Amino acid sequence: MADLTTLVGLELTSVEFIQDHLILHFGEPVGGPAVTFFTWPDVFREEGSYAFGEPEYRNMLCGVLTEDVTNATLEEGEAIEIEFESGIIIRASLREEDVEVPVAGQFSFADEFWEF
Numbered sequence: 261m262a263d264l265t266t267l268v269g270l271e272l273t274s275v276e277f278i279q280d281h282l283i284l285h286f287g288e289p290v291g292g293p294a295v296t297f298f299t300w301p302d303v304f305r306e307e308g309s310y311a312f313g314e315p316e317y318r319n320m321l322c323g324v325l326t327e328d329v330t331n332a333t334l335e336e337g338e339a340i341e342i343e344f345e346s347g348i349i350i351r352a353s354l355r356e357e358d359v360e361v362p363v364a365g366q367f368s369f370a371d372e373f374w375e376f
């Protein structure tokens with residue numbers, strides 16, 4: 261099973277918005293782990309949640325730049341979650357009824373690569 265614990269303790273170094281997907285880079289600006297979402301994740305914080313297209317969505321994602329990851333989990337067929345030191349959680353559902361693309365995302369680091 262895929263393991264995201266590699267991300268715990270690493271800093272979010274960049275947030276890349278591509279036309280139809282999102283890439284989060286951790287640790288080293290180049291060569292560190294990366295998580296690519298082909299389905300837009302939601303952003304959760306104590307005060308509420310933000311979905312793609314809503315006001316402040318991009319600001320919330322960029323707001324966790326330089327924060328360390330405190331928890332990262334992937335439950336196949338359920339969800340991927342990345343939590344930061346501020347308590348903000350980036351979460352994408354992996355439930356079949358919620359994913360409209362063949363692959364919801366991918367993880368890459370050094371010679372490790374897998375899809376979710």
